[in-house]
Amino acid sequence: MNFLLETLQVIVMSIYYNMEAFVRLFIPPKNKNVTGEIVLITGAGSGIGRLMAEKFAPLGVSLVLWDINQEGVKETSRLVKEKGVTKVHYYLCDCSDKAEVYRVADQVKREVGDVSILINNAGIVTGRKFMDAPDSLIEKTFEVNTMAHFWTYKAFLPAMAANNHGHLVSIASSAGLIGVNGLADYCASKFAAIGFAESVALELLATGKDGVKTTIVCPYFINTGMFDGCNTKWPLLLPILDPDYVANKIIEAILTDQVYLLLPKTMYLIIGLKNIMPVKLGILLGMYLGAFNFMDAFKGRVKKVE
Template sequence: MNFFLETLRFIGLCLYYTLEYIFLLFIPVRKKNVAGEIVLITGSGSGIGRLMALKFARLGATLVLWDINGEGNKETARLARKIGAIRVHNYACDCSKRQEIYRVADQVKKEVGDVSILINNAGIVTGNRFLEAPDLLIEKTVEVNTMSNFWTVKAFLPAMLAANHGHLVTIASMAGLVGSNGLADYCASKFGAVGFAESLMLEMAVQGKTGVKTTIVCPYFINTGMFDGCKTKWPSLLPVLEPEYVAERIVSGVLRNDIYILMPRSLYFLYALKSIFSTKAFIPAAEYLGLFTVMDTFRGHTKKAEDKHQKTGTKTPRSLN
């Protein structure tokens, strides 16, 4: 095909998909049925991982719950059974360890079957300026937020490709699209997760595996405790999101096979501006949006745990590093 024809075809497709997008804003899209699908969620022991698990349980899916926090995970399983889920399997798994992921994945394949919806959700944040962040925590952040996605995909994607049926869901972050002061390692890990998921989507398109869908989720702050203490500068433009809203939006996006989910919706606009404006404008824009100071008041889970452990005289993972 020559340059002229290929460009014409490309513009035509862009117009078609834009019109389809506008059309679908007004017409309810048929949602897929996930009853009987095996849904694995990493980091299901709390936060949006737990809420997504409960939503998939209500839709009749078989749940495979992974978390390093065995107690939290058991509680998610208990809550899922309480609302009527029968097929709930919880596993303690440290997703920062490749061999452990492979070992538990083999166990899941033997005990439950092939996972058809994989939700890479486990995540951690250091919350220090880069030079003050301990090396071990920087490494751990990349291992949990990015590299664990490699190993879970290696473990479960082959069966999805063989059946040409499945769904990979990556819980990334707005920090995977835009850098932020005080979040260098976290942003790097989430940019990595976004780049990995986007590239996999293309790998599957090239192989014609249209039955395996991908969804990349990029939320702003969510009120789960992970970013406790952080304040948004403009709550009406970038509100701190409620976990229930985020979980609902992700699950319904998966049912509609959405490729990207950015939350709040203003993020679609702000992200587009990042590509359009002069690169120099990025620094005043970051200041305007509060990205200079957003981490100044960060407490997070770890700080809260440290306070608790200081009172009880025990040690936290952070103080062990």
């Protein structure tokens, strides 16, 4: 195909995709049927992980729950059974340990089957200034928030690719799109997780595996205890998010194959402005929004798996 034809194709398809996006503002896409899918959620013992498990419960899926906290994941299993799930399996798994991820993944494949919806939700935060954070906690942050995604993808993506069917979900953070004072290691780990998820998504498209969908979730602070004490200067613009609301939006995004989900919606504007405004103006806006002081009163649960 020559230059003129390729350029014409890009112009025509650009118009079409923009019109499609505009129509979807008023006519949302239909939810896909996930009955019979095997859904694995890491960090399912509490917080958003538990809420997502509960919201998947009535959808006819088989649930596989992972967490480092045995009592927490056991309780989640009990709760989803109360909501009607008959096929639920829970496993103790430290997602920061590659060998353990592979071992438990093999156990899941033997006992349950091939996972078709993988939700990488487990995460930790140190909540300390860069120079105050122990090396061990910085390493643990990357092991859980970033590297665990590599190992779970390695374990479960081959079957999805072979069937050209599945869904990869990365619960990242708005802190993976814009730096936050006091969250250097957390931001870096989430930036990496987003870059990894985007790159794998492109690999799948390049190899014709368009049946394997991807969703990247970037919420602002969620009121789960992980970021207790964090404040927001303008709650109407950047509210501390309700966990139930976030879980609902994530399930909705998965069911409609939404590629990116930013919460709250003002994050779309903030990220867009970050990419076009002068650096000094961006810093001024960050100060106005209170971004330099989000973590001043942090008292969240360090090393808490979300």
